[in-house]
Amino acid sequence: MTAFDAYIESHRQAFVDDLADLLRIPSVSADLRHAGDIRRAAEWMVSRFKQLGLTTELFETAGHPLVVAESPPVPGKPDALVYGHYDVQPADPLGEWTTPPFEPSIRHGNIYARGATDDKGQLLTHVKSVEAWLKSGEKLPLQVKFLIEGEEEVGSVHLESFVAEHRERLACDCVVISDCCQFAPGVPAITYGLRGIAYYELKLSGPRQDLHSGSFGGGVTNPAGALVSMLAALKDANGRIQVPGFYDDVVPLTDTERQQFRDLPFDEADFMRQLAVDGTWGEAGHSNLERRWVRPTCDINGLTSGYQGEGAKTVLPARASAKFSFRLVPNQDPAKISLALQTFLEARVPPGIRMELVDHHGAPGVVVPLDSPYIRAAAAAIETGFGRPPVYIREGGSIPIVNTFARELGADVLLLGWGQNDDNTHSPNEKFSLADYQRGIRASAHLWQELAKLPA
């Protein structure tokens, strides 16, 4: 057993006590009444980093402060940057908590408090692993930097510009983020890809005002009818998106990836039961996980037109609009999709209808190649920490900060979730398993060792 492993074993309780200490600070970023608590949490982070002898700085922003800390550079070794957040979601509804959200309580091996898993507990695993190296008298084998923000739960408003302005200071070979989940209890995972997004609003207008459908119906194009047929044209019966060139840049799934997804313990019947649906549907030729993780999709997010009140009203609406979005996969370019979509829809505007397409926001997807040496290092560390190798998963949603790091720092981003899907993040009775906390600390400590074996 290495000295740092021994330190982690003997400090199990001290690590839990320190986590409880941080959890007692109600650092709710959305609520200005907690501005003082937010600052207290930022200063708590500063004090912990200083106790470890790290070069530490608190940066003011127009919102909540950011904390940056770094251990000494180790020439010839890669640099790692840990990102996390000390802010938490509001605790409401308070009445649904078994114990108060900011009085940490331990039950059945879990610690219950707002922020337990998202993200104070997961974030601290990396602080404690660095502590284990330094306090057990070992030399940290690579440089570890920390970037801890206080606005993650309110959209990371100032993070992107901060990263862009401090590119040199934050420069690293890989970014480590533990703010997500394992695949299932006892099945640790590395999330190596995220989907991007392209979000639109289609607005159609027809006659000057709503018309009597008896007097005018049949004589003019109904904007609501035009809207549904234009939206329906976006996909064919096999779930394939019909916009020309849409799939041009999609990188096909490798056989290894397909096999890996097939091997995951995923039960379609269970999935249907969870959602209370009697069937599933999606792009032909792809499994459920593939459809949600690695294939692009198109979904209508909202529809508005005509009479929505009680009873019947024989109206021919003057306007109709829809919000819809594509989930994009890595390598698809939202700007290119927007152009192709505009042309596709314009060609389908029926006579008597004017169209406006609003481009709301877009972000590309990201993927870290499975043969990245950083992924291999993380896999080895997780196997040591959790006692079994991780599975490799993707996530269908987008995490804007991951795009920011990939773009601004050019670093591979390692998403190493120590949480569980039922940890109640953002909900009452948020928890974090103390066993996973300890395993996460061990995995993190070994990650520094594994990464240090790689060339800079």
Ligand SMILES: [Zn+2]
């Ligand atoms: Zn979080």
